[in-house]
Every structure is written in structure tokens, then in C-alpha cells.
Amino acid sequence: MAKEGGSEMKKKKTKKSTETYKIYLFKVLKQVHPDIGISGKAMGIMNSFINDIFEKLATESSRLARYNKKPTITSREIQTAVRLVLPGELSKHAVSEGTKAVTKFTSS
Structure with a gap:
């Protein structure tokens, strides 16, 4: 590559x-x-x-929204994704903590 005029711009x-x-x-x-x-x-x-984990939850909730022909991912899709991605007792705790956080957020 030949330099022309000696003023080569470097991309940041x-x-x-x-x-x-x-x-x-x-x-x-x-x-x-x-x-x-x-x-x-x-x-x-x-x-x-x-x-x-967040990547898996985002992918699964996106897939659920697409299956149900919905343009928006709501807390319902996230909750269902949590139930599908996380095993047993862990999903139960995650759902209850998530519900508690959403309730706290909406009430403030």
C-alpha cells in the first residue's frame, strides 16, 4: 500500500x-x-x-415471545424462561425473588 501525501488517517x-x-x-x-x-x-x-445465565434467559424469553406472536418481552416471558432454564428449587426461589422485586419496583 502506497502512502499518498503522508497523511494517513488511523481509525480509533x-x-x-x-x-x-x-x-x-x-x-x-x-x-x-x-x-x-x-x-x-x-x-x-x-x-x-x-x-x-442472563444470555440463556434472554434467548428463551425472546423465543417465547416469538412463539406467542408478541412483539414485547414481559415479566411473564421472563418468569416462564426462568422456569425452563433453571432447575427445580432454584427456579422457585428465582421466581419468588423476581416477583418480589417487580412488586417493589411497581409500588415505588
Whole structure:
């Protein structure tokens, strides 16, 4: 590639923002076990786990909305996705905590 006039414009790389849940994971850890710490590697694994679960829930709730010919994902699709993605007792706890959070959000 030949340079012309010596003024070659460089494209600035835009950094893709990635959501991390490290702060929130740490807060929950301190609520449950105030005396226990967590390594950076373990925190990275937990962050990947959270991102993976959210991705699965988003995919499943999107699929449910499409099946029902609905243009919008509502709390109902999210709740059904949670029941399908998470196993047994874990889904029951997740649904009850989610319902509690939605109720708190709508009442404020």
C-alpha cells in the first residue's frame, strides 16, 4: 500500500463495553459471608456464569415471545424462561425473588 501525501488517517478502536457484575457479586458475598473473600479468578468465573445465565434467559424469553406472536418481552416471558432454564428449587426461589422485586419496583 502506497502512502499518498503522508497523511494517513488511523481509525480509533472503539472499546466494546462489557457488563460486569463484580461489584454486585461482592456485595452479596459480604451480606452472606462477611468474613470471606474471593479471588480475582473466581470473581471472573462468577461474572461469566451470570452473563451466561442472563444470555440463556434472554434467548428463551425472546423465543417465547416469538412463539406467542408478541412483539414485547414481559415479566411473564421472563418468569416462564426462568422456569425452563433453571432447575427445580432454584427456579422457585428465582421466581419468588423476581416477583418480589417487580412488586417493589411497581409500588415505588
